[in-house]
Amino acid sequence: MNTAPDSTLANLQQNIDALQRQLDERTAERDEALARETATAEVLGVINAAHGDLGPVFDAMLGKAMELCEAAFGTLHTQDGEFAPLVAHYNVPPAFIEFLTKQPPRLRTILGDALRDGSVLEIADVAAGEGYRRGVRLNVAGVELGGFRTLLAVPF
Numbered sequence: 001m002n003t004a005p006d007s008t009l010a011n012l013q014q015n016i017d018a019l020q021r022q023l024d025e026r027t028a029e030r031d032e033a034l035a036r037e038t039a040t041a042e043v044l045g046v047i048n049a050a051h052g053d054l055g056p057v058f059d060a061m062l063g064k065a066m067e068l069c070e071a072a073f074g075t076l077h078t079q080d081g082e083f084a085p086l087v088a089h090y091n092v093p094p095a096f097i098e099f100l101t102k103q104p105p106r107l108r109t110i111l112g113d114a115l116r117d118g119s120v121l122e123i124a125d126v127a128a129g130e131g132y133r134r135g136v137r138l139n140v141a142g143v144e145l146g147g148f149r150t151l152l153a154v155p156f
Contacts (some may be wrong), residue, residue, distance in 0.1 A: 039064035058088035066090060082107050096146035105138050114153050121153040
């Protein structure tokens with residue numbers, strides 16, 4: 001039995017559409033990988049030129065991370081004993097910077113757990129979260145002083 005021309009064309013179009021989706025996915029993956037490699041190379045260049053001054057290195061790391069995540073603002077913290085002091089920030093409301101400077105986040109919080117475990121922490125809506133409802137200082141300050149809703153913490 002012969003296959004009708006219309007069904008053959010429909011099958012061909014489905015195959016073409018599936019292949020186009022795969023090509024689009026692979027192109028996006030390639031572009032993301034290239035962006036990560038470019039950001040890494042740029043940060044390494046800053047490290048090479050820093051001559052022991054970590055400020056520009058932290059600024060470059062934060063800038064590239066924000067660029068890759070398409071974030072509006074961000075902070076970078078290091079680990080120091082039981083605290084995570086602020087070492088770089090970009091486009092963050094001054095009241096929140098003052099809070100973070102005077103009261104660095106403690107490492108025995110959900111944020112600290114993520115840092116110690118090396119896991120990514122994402123809270124889609126901090127204001128609707130349990131930490132905010134319980135009055136966790138960092139969550140409340142982030143929403144009320146920082147004006148953010150989403151939190152993404154990526155340890156490295």
